Amino acid sequence: MEKHFAVIGNPIGHSYSPGMHNAGYKSLGIDAQYHRFQVPPDRLAEAVNGLCALGFSGWNVTLPHKETIIPHLDTLTPQAKRAGAVNTVKIVDGEKIGHNTDGDGFICSIESELQEFADKKAVVLGAGGASKGIALALAAKGMRVHILNRTPEKASELVRILDSKGGRGSFGEFKPGDWLKDVDLLVQTTSLGLRGEPFPFALEGICPKALAVDIIVNAQETSFLQEAKKLGCRVLDGTGMLLHQGALAWEFWLGGQAPIEVMRKGLQDQMQ
Ligand code: ATR
Numbered sequence: 001m002e003k004h005f006a007v008i009g010n011p012i013g014h015s016y017s018p019g020m021h022n023a024g025y026k027s028l029g030i031d032a033q034y035h036r037f038q039v040p041p042d043r044l045a046e047a048v049n050g051l052c053a054l055g056f057s058g059w060n061v062t063l064p065h066k067e068t069i070i071p072h073l074d075t076l077t078p079q080a081k082r083a084g085a086v087n088t089v090k091i092v093d094g095e096k097i098g099h100n101t102d103g104d105g106f107i108c109s110i111e112s113e114l115q116e117f118a119d120k121k122a123v124v125l126g127a128g129g130a131s132k133g134i135a136l137a138l139a140a141k142g143m144r145v146h147i148l149n150r151t152p153e154k155a156s157e158l159v160r161i162l163d164s165k166g167g168r169g170s171f172g173e174f175k176p177g178d179w180l181k182d183v184d185l186l187v188q189t190t191s192l193g194l195r196g197e198p199f200p201f202a203l204e205g206i207c208p209k210a211l212a213v214d215i216i217v218n219a220q221e222t223s224f225l226q227e228a229k230k231l232g233c234r235v236l237d238g239t240g241m242l243l244h245q246g247a248l249a250w251e252f253w254l255g256g257q258a259p260i261e262v263m264r265k266g267l268q269d270q271m272q
Contacts, residue, residue: 023266103137139167
């Protein structure tokens with residue numbers, strides 16, 4: 001029987017996920033379709049019931065529903081509990097299981113560039129939902145995580161959460177500082193750059209062996225990445241994270257190994 005998957009969010013028009021998953025189903029001859037649905041916040045409960053009633057096997061969840069969907073689910077996997085957020089739901093015998101592949105997807109996306117994680121230093125810019133998932137995944141890999149955020153109270157709250165889960169967190173002001181000298185991994189998770197705004201401070205003095213990642217998708221040209229590249233760092237945008245969180249969701253739903261290269265091509269074809 002044909003299986004149905006989807007991504008729900010608001011807005012959702014820009015989502016690359018349908019093209020990425022449908023390319024994968026087609027390549028393996030899997031009888032499935034991946035849809036996208038715009039769901040306003042006040043219709044989330046109805047949307048969850050509707051997807052269940054329509055026999056969907058699972059769906060991805062994106063902004064702004066990653067936390068608010070939790071009360072509508074039956075159980076959470078350890079990854080979803082760790083992040084306090086859900087980006088993947090699977091229906092098993094009518095039970096709604098919430099999972100999170102963002103953090104592990106981020107780790108997979110940088111593994112080719114950063115082989116050793118333990119005791120290395122990550123600096124994460126931003127303290128919103130995306131930052132939290134990534135910071136927790138990095139701490140779980142044994143990294144020391146330093147959070148810089150415009151609103152320091154949010155950074156200190158995130159450090160409290162990191163430390164409560166056995167991480168070694170610290171925080172500072174959203175500006176250049178000594179941290180630039182010994183950073184191994186710098187992750188830009190703020191919304192700066194989404195609309196082409198310039199990154200607000202210089203990265204002069206950054207350790208040139210650092211890996212700099214901007215989680216904005218299809219954004220090799222953000223001013224943040226351009227500057228990091230100019231200063232000798234290796235750089236990645238968020239396309240790899242999107243690919244790997246999708247591949248991990250696929251494997252959670254369907255088992256086996258996701259056809260990662262086909263899915264990568266499915267993504268790239270939409271970005272031309
Ligand atoms: P997401 O779930 O994508 O992380 P979010 O939870 O709204 O989105 O978080 C947005 C992040 O971008 C926050 O860290 C925010 O900083 P504040 O906590 O100070 O609001 C950061 N951000 C947004 N606009 C910014 C700006 N102009 N300068 C610096 N940081 C900014």
